Amino acid sequence: MSGVWLAVLLVGAVSMALKAAGPVLLGGQELPDRMQRVVALMAPTLLAALISTQIFASGQSLTVDARVVGLVVGAFGVWRNWPTLLVVVLGTAAAAITRLITG
Amino acid sequence: MDSQEALPPPATTPEGYSPPVGFREELLRGMRMAIPLAIAVFGFAVSFGVVARAADMGIVAPIAMSLTTFAGSAQFAAASVVGTGGGIAAAIVAAVLLNSRYLPIGISVAPAMTGNAVKRFLSAQLVVDESWAVGHLGGGRYSRGRLLGAGVVVYCAWVGGTAVGVLGAQYVGDPLRFGLDVVSPVLFLALLKGQISDRRALVCALLGVAVALSLTPFASPGVPLIASTVVCLLGLRK
Numbered sequence: 218m219s220g221v222w223l224a225v226l227l228v229g230a231v232s233m234a235l236k237a238a239g240p241v242l243l244g245g246q247e248l249p250d251r252m253q254r255v256v257a258l259m260a261p262t263l264l265a266a267l268i269s270t271q272i273f274a275s276g277q278s279l280t281v282d283a284r285v286v287g288l289v290v291g292a293f294g295v296w297r298n299w300p301t302l303l304v305v306v307l308g309t310a311a312a313a314i315t316r317l318i319t320g
Numbered sequence: 321m322d323s324q325e326a327l328p329p330p331a332t333t334p335e336g337y338s339p340p341v342g343f344r345e346e347l348l349r350g351m352r353m354a355i356p357l358a359i360a361v362f363g364f365a366v367s368f369g370v371v372a373r374a375a376d377m378g379i380v381a382p383i384a385m386s387l388t389t390f391a392g393s394a395q396f397a398a399a400s401v402v403g404t405g406g407g408i409a410a411a412i413v414a415a416v417l418l419n420s421r422y423l424p425i426g427i428s429v430a431p432a433m434t435g436n437a438v439k440r441f442l443s444a445q446l447v448v449d450e451s452w453a454v455g456h457l458g459g460g461r462y463s464r465g466r467l468l469g470a471g472v473v474v475y476c477a478w479v480g481g482t483a484v485g486v487l488g489a490q491y492v493g494d495p496l497r498f499g500l501d502v503v504s505p506v507l508f509l510a511l512l513k514g515q516i517s518d519r520r521a522l523v524c525a526l527l528g529v530a531v532a533l534s535l536t537p538f539a540s541p542g543v544p545l546i547a548s549t550v551v552c553l554l555g556l557r558k
Contacts, residue, residue, distance in 0.1 A: 221381050224408050228398045228415040229388030233445060235419045236391075239426025240433035240444040247431055254555035256428040257460030258524045261515040263421065264453060264508050265525035266532035266548035271505040274536045274544075287502030288509070295510045305356055308506040313499035 283319065287312030346465025350454055354470035357450040358477035360503035364392050365478045366492060369485015371396060375403025379486050386482040390445060390475060393541065394418040418542035424549050425452055432462040446471025450504070453511045520554060527551040 248256060272284045291308030299307075365386065372382035377399060389395055397414035401407075429447055432455075433440045446468055447455075455467030485492065516522050528548040535544040 220408060221377050221402055224398050224402055224411045225381050225385045225388070227408060227412050228394060229385065231412055231415050232389045232391050232394055232419050232422075235416070235422040236426055236447055237441045237444040238423055239428070239430045240440040240447075241437055243427060243430035244433040244437070244440040245431065245435070248427070251556055252427075253460055255552045256424075256555075258521060258552040258555045259424060259428050259460065259549060260453065260456045261512060261521040261525040262528035262548055262552050263425070263545065264512040264515060266528040266545050267449060268505045268508045268512065269529040270532050270536060270544060271501070271508075273533060274541070276541065277537055277539075279533060279536055283499070284502050284505070287499055288505055291502065291506030292509055295506070295513055301507070301510050302356060304510060305503055305506050308502050309499040311499070312502045316499070 283312045283315035286315040343465045346463045347469035350451070350463070350466035350469025350471075351473050352469075353454045353466070354450060354473040357454070357470070357504065357507050358473045360500060360507065361392075361450060361474050362477040362481040362484075363498075363500035363503070365481025366485040366488075368392065368395055368399065369482045369487075370489045370492065371403075371485075372399045372482075373486050373489040375399045377402060382486050383479065383482050386479045389415070390448060390478060391415075391419050391422075392478070397541070414540070414542070417540050417546075420542060420546040421549065422447070424546070424552075425449075428452075428460060429455065429462045429467060432464045432467065434464065443468060443471075446475060448474060449508075450474045453508060456511075456515065458515070458517060524551050524554060527554075 247253075268288070272288050273279050273281070275282075287308040290311040291304050294304030294307055368386070369382055372385075372395075373379075377385075382395075382399070385395055385398070389398075394415040397418055398411040401411040401414065425447060426444060429444075429452065433443055435443070443464070448471065451467050451470035451474055452462075454470040455462045455464075457463050457466075512525065516525060528551055531548040531551060532544040535547050539547070
């Protein structure tokens with residue numbers, strides 16, 4: 218088997234196992250109260266962490282580039298409660314225009 | 321498929337929690353909510369296809385990878401490792417680190433994942449960042465219908481985009497150039513706004529950003545994300 222297919226197979230197996238562990242082992246059961254309070258905080262925490270790394274990380278370095286302009290424009294729209302689709306289009310356009318200008 | 325699925329009653333009733341309706345309605349709702357995210361995912365998938373083709377992965381292997389792995393960052397890492405002639409072990413380590421957040425994510429959705437073990441295993445494969453964010457009802461409660469509906473839409477976008485990318489590699493440039501890379505953070509921001517239900521959630525979000533960004537220069541990609549979830553332990557305090 219070629220290296221490429223071995224990578225496809227093993228990376229796939231590892232990813233599937235990581236996703237399945239919680240639902241297969243704990244599925245359909247109530248989490249203990251303390252655990253539920255921890256889990257309740259996961260969405261705000263992880264979403265905020267995902268947003269910040271998607272905007273500021275380039276591999277292992279932190280950069281400020283056109284993505285920040287897109288996020289700031291998007292954040293303004295989110296804050297003003299504009300329709301989601303409009304906010305996304307404006308944010309995307311802002312990032313693309315910034316890239317065009319700054320080359 | 322069960323048409324009426326009763327979610328367990330919420331331990332606390334956070335604001336914004338609406339009682340679950342039928343499975344089918346939730347499924348459709350998840351699909352609808354995921355459409356804007358799926359556009360971003362499609363763009364990323366095209367980009368992955370182009371990168372995988374450039375890394376000499378061929379046509380079938382990248383599509384097979386999208387069908388099975390279904391995790392963007394891990395696949396980009398694997399393609400770049402293969403492209404630079406790195407070992408299989410490096411690709412697997414990167415995949416484990418990048419996908420490590422799916423352990424806590426999996427635990428968070430576990431109560432909503434009903435049915436037998438096979439059904440739970442398959443449903444779990446549709447839980448990715450996007451469907452997880454859409455499926456959150458508030459207060460750490462998740463809707464299985466919404467998770468699966470959003471998951472199916474995102475999955476189709478991911479696999480379809482990969483196919484477009486590998487087959488059209490010489491015709492399409494890098495779609496991220498057009499600003500598609502800000503679609504998902506902006507959408508996540510819109511979802512995050514609804515998740516900041518109290519002071520503690522706000523503190524956790526800010527700490528999560530601080531942990532993730534301060535670790536980025538020192539840790540392998542993926543580690544800052546799993547490390548940020550440690551701040552959720554604040555929930556252990558009453």
